[in-house]
Amino acid sequence: MSMPLLSILIFFPILGGLSLLCVSRQHIATIRTMALLVSLVELCLTLTLVLLFDRSTHEMQFVEQSPWIPALHVNYSLGIDGISILFLLLTALIIVLSVLVSWESIGSKVAEFFIAMLLLEGAMMGVFCATDCILFYIFWEAMLIPMFLIIGIWGGPNRIYATIKFFLYTLVGSLLMLVGIIILYEYGGRTFDIRQLAEQAYPLKLQLVLFWAFFAAFAVKVPMWPVHTWLPDAHTEAPTAGSVILAGVLIKMGAYGFLRFSLPILPDATQQMALPMLVLSVIAIVYGAIICLAQTDLKRLIAYSSVSHMGFVTLGLFVLNQRGLEGSILQMINHGIVTGALFLAVGMVYKRTHTREIAAYGGLASVMPVYAGFFLLLTLAAVGLPGTNGFIGEFLILLGGFECQPWSAVIAASSLILGAWYMLWLYQRIFFGAVKAEMVGLAQLSPREIITLAPMAILILWIGLYPNGLLSFLHVPVAHLLNQVHGAGLSGAALLPGVAPLP
Amino acid sequence: MPASLLAIPLLPLASFVVTLLVGKRWGARAHWLPILAVLVAFCCALDAFFRVRSGVIINQDIYTWLQSGSLTVSIGFLVDQLTAVMLIVVTSVSSLVHIYSVGYMKGEEGYYRFFAYLSLFTFSMLMLVLGNNFLQLFFGWEAVGLSSYLLIGFYFNKQAAADAGKKAFIVNRFGDFGLLIGLLLIFTLFGSLHYQEVFSRVGELEHQAISLLGAPVNAATLIALLLFCGAIGKSAQIPLHVWLPDAMEGPTPVSALIHAATMVTAGVFLIARCNPLFSLSAVALNLITVLGAITALFAATIALVQTDIKRVVAYSTVSQLAYMFIGCGVGAYSAGIFHLFTHAYFKALLFLGCGSVILGMHHEQDVRCMGGLKRHMPITYWTFLLASLSIAGIPGLAGFFSKDEILLMAFNTDLATGKFAWAIGILVAFLTAFYSFRLLFLIFHGEFRGAEEQRHHLRESPGVVTWPLMLLAVGAVAAGWFGVPALLGGGDHWAHFLEPVLGHPQMHVPAVTEGLLMGGSILAGVCGIGLAFYLYHLKPHLPGLLAERLTLVHRWLLHKYYVDELYEAALVKPTLAFSRRVVLRIVDLACIEGMVNGLPRIIGLAAERLRRLQDGQVSHYLAWMGGGALVLVAVLLIGL
Secondary structure (H helix, E strand, C coil): CCCCCHHHHHHHHHHHHHHHHHHCCCCCHHHHHHHHHHHHHHHHHHHHHHHHHHCCCCCEEEECCCCEEEEHEEEEEEEECCHHHHHHHHHHHHHHHHHHHHHHHCCCCCCHHHEEEEEEEHHHHHHHEEEEEHCCCHHHHHHHHHHHHHHHCCCCCCCHHHHHHHHHHHHHHHHHHHHHHHHHHHCCCCCCCCHHCCCCCCHHHHHHHHHHEHHHHHHHCCCCCCCCCCCHHHHHHHHHHHHHHHHHHHHHHHHHHHHHHHHHHHHHHHHHHHHHHHHHHHHHHHEEEEEEHHCCEHHHHHHHHHHHHHHHHHHHHHCCHHHHHHHHHHHHHHHHCCCCCCCHHHHHHHHHHHCCCHCCCCCCHCCHHHHHHHHHHHHHHHHEEEEHHHHHHHHHHHHHHHHHHHHHHHHHHHHHHHHHHHHHHHHHHHHHCCCCHHHCCCCCCCCCHHHHHHHHHHHHHHHHHHHHHHHHHHHHHHHHHHHHHHHHHHHHCCCCCCCCCCC | CHCCCCCCCCHHHHHHHHHHHHHHHHHHHHHHHHHHHHHHHHHHHHHHHHHHHHCCCCEEEEEEEEEECEEEEEEEEEHHHHHHHHHHHHHHHHHHHHHHHHHHHHCCCHHHHHHHHHHHHHHHHHHHHHHHHHHHHHHHHHHHHHHHHHCCCCCCCCHHHHHHHHHHHHEEEHHHHHHHHHHHHHHHHHCCCCCHHHHHHHHHCCCEEEEEEEEEEEEHHHHHHHHHHCCCCCCCCCCCCCHHHHHHCHHHHHHHHHHHHHHHHHHHHHHHHCHHHHHCCHHHHHHHHHHHHHHHHHHHHHHHHEEHHHHHHHHHHHHHHHHHHHHHCCCHHHHHHHHHHCCCCCCCCHHHHHHHHHHHHCCCEEEECCCCCCCCCHHHHHHHHHHHHHCCCCCCCCCHHEEEEEHHHHCCCCCCCEEEEEEEHHHHHHHHHHHHHHHHHHHHHHCCCCCHHHHHHHHCCCCHHHHHHHHHHHHHHHEEEEEEEEEECCCCCCHHHHHHHHHHCCCCCCHHHHHHHHHHHHHHHHHHHHHHHHHHHCCCCCCHHHHHHHHHHHHHCHHHHHHHHHHHHHHHHHHHHCCCCCCCCHHHHHHHHHHHHHHHHHHHHHHHHHHHCCCHHHHHHHHHHHHHHHHHHHHHHCCC
């Protein structure tokens, strides 16, 4: 191990963010440029990792390990596999675009805003790299603070309510996860190492308790039905960049948690609880789609559509087969790209009109044709048109679902109809029809805005037409994960010596 | 794989991308690249056709599209007899429509956008027919839907156009839902989505049953019905036909290309392509036949009274597509494809003829304001007449041969529903001839009924419009000559050419029967024309009287049996109301949010109460301490 690449990845944005403190407040242009530079360098770092990455193994790569709190066996240990590397890439990209979209729309406390964003980036990178439970937990909670500030300070009129709701909702879940981690530590041979914890067998009862403890943290983050109601409020009140990061990366954390903890460490409980999880997922898919039909607020609609799309993600997770899992991970990336880009796009038009009310729009396609083109592509990706990335993820999940529980795929596929209904209706109300008086003379997209949307558009088509570029990272780790889930039967579950069984 | 084959879809794709990105700068010259691309694609398609005729079948993957576990799906081409025919249909009609559009869309805003979309459509349709697996078919299937959405809503500032585009997409998605489930089922059973793999093992399905809600269903039947769902949507059959008439909001060349000649026939293509599968299920075939017959009659009756010329032709399309389904349903896939082929030309001609009339009338589409246009628009008239004769099934013209083949097969099949379909088919042949000539007489004969202003500007359309009409007229006449039956001295080349893919139902029909059947269908057509001549030419006051006498029937037909109203009342409005009133207000806001916001409130209230204990009065604290100590002692004593 020559260079601690992952540590650099985590701490570079944090240090970069803090270095903004040294710049005088008056030099807003310098602050922005520095923030952009930091995020771009971070993106390049991630791309380097991708180039150096070996796809043929499920083992953790770029591993770093050093003792941190020896008395408690807490280590500072990092490592990534084919699953996490995709999320690193997504995070780095989303942050670059978020910086770009905040260029002008953030007018006050500019330095603080970018600092919060870069600290958030460091924490998110940390979550995806950590292989030690406590380290994971620390990064996990650390993400909360910058996001809390971003919504609470730079948000809309109702931001205080939204941000406190967001904070408490997720904190309650996270605390249960901490309890779960401590129990694991006690029963898993006094280690916090995720890989070592996964190698051991736990009694089913314990697994079930732990499963629900972790579920509390992850389900809120995803968010799964019925703990989703923080999401629409948070999205509506957050500034554009906040919504983009929230949709793009933060809510993937929940599903990522399921992948890292629930599936490999608690395989028997996962299998037992798969059915209820599938039911919740399917409910989320249909419920989110139906409720979108009733929305009158642009951001709320997209937030609820996230609930529906994330339902696909959890569906794919809990069908527990290769296609479902690969589809699910791909769907997370896709959702980050598509919904992230949708929020970017909404932010751009909000800056011009200062309204999120769908009814206030009309005929925008005549006024801003390039914007209409981008938005159409995003709409199509959101409804899962083949050729866009949305289709690939959903199709793999449906295939996986159909092999496992045919009814789940059939019900989930109804989003094919409902999704087209609410998205095309939205598109029609905003872009088609007679040009509303308030829309006349809105400025075209600036080159900076086009540069912000273009990477997303390219990724949508690239993943749609050549998904193997990403899927090839997933084959080996997913197969390994499935081995862990299915391979460890209850028969092999022996209690560790010296550990009392759960009463 | 020959490069010329790759060029067939890639040229329109390249033209789409380039025209969309830079076409705006080309202004009124934006059509050159798309036209050139589609013409070259047409030449390549001809080349592919002759290769296939010389016996070269290509089935080759280009690249792996999607790979996960045991699932491997490629983008790849299958060029066999069926594909070759479809390639010719798509590229030839598309070429002519491209050229026609130069005249029709002249000076329209978004001229370049129109041609870019046409290219996109051509690419999508070619990918659909060229694919060698189900997933690529689905790609093309949805992509043509997208192009259709964009082109129907081309005049997007017009509310009706935007509505129609959205409606087309969503209604189609109902069918696609079935199709997608069908694909999932196919993959689950065969472990592959490639045609060759699936069709070569299709026999395995014969005795395989799948439990559907507890009841065993034959696997082949289930797959066939699910695929058929997709076909119903795309080809506008009952109950998903409602989008096609509304799609007439799009520019007329689009109606001709997408909503008559090519895209809407994708459903027929799907069934023909999957014929090894469909042939295993008598249930599915019977259902296709019956649904085809019902749709044919249903749409033909609506066409009788419509006054918008494009809507008449649209319903006529629904009805003719139903004929193709009858053909496939009775197992005569090659007859179905034959009708697809001839219909592409005569129906495109009818639509483009309508477009020429609409141009002449300055975008008037109401037939009640027309009349006597024959004098002003002779080329349009004569070509329209040829198309009408062809669709009416007059011997020697294209429509006659293909329609006759379908009716013959329907009559002679072993299928239980064949005779029923045949009887309806004859009736519909009569109705078809009638409404086609009603339209012809109303537009071109009699006195002009429009405004004086319009009369002054009446003149024949420019050459760029009339030339495609004349070329299509050649097709409307001669397209049927490829399949002249043996009875009339032909060799039935069509069926023989397609036999390797579509098979050929073995039946020996006595020449007398065949002759009688042929005579019957000719008679039906001639009677229809005769009646139209009598009602709309000799006694033009009669139709109005008839409509008054039969008000109820007339109103039902005029309102298309109120199907749209039914869907609106039974499906759309309840769903929206359910979404607003139940899901949003009751479940989300009242229950879930109530709980989320209620919990902190309860905690707050409880805290408020508890806080009062700490009131600073030492006597109260003492009382609590004493009470507590007593309780503790009591517990200890009882415990001991």
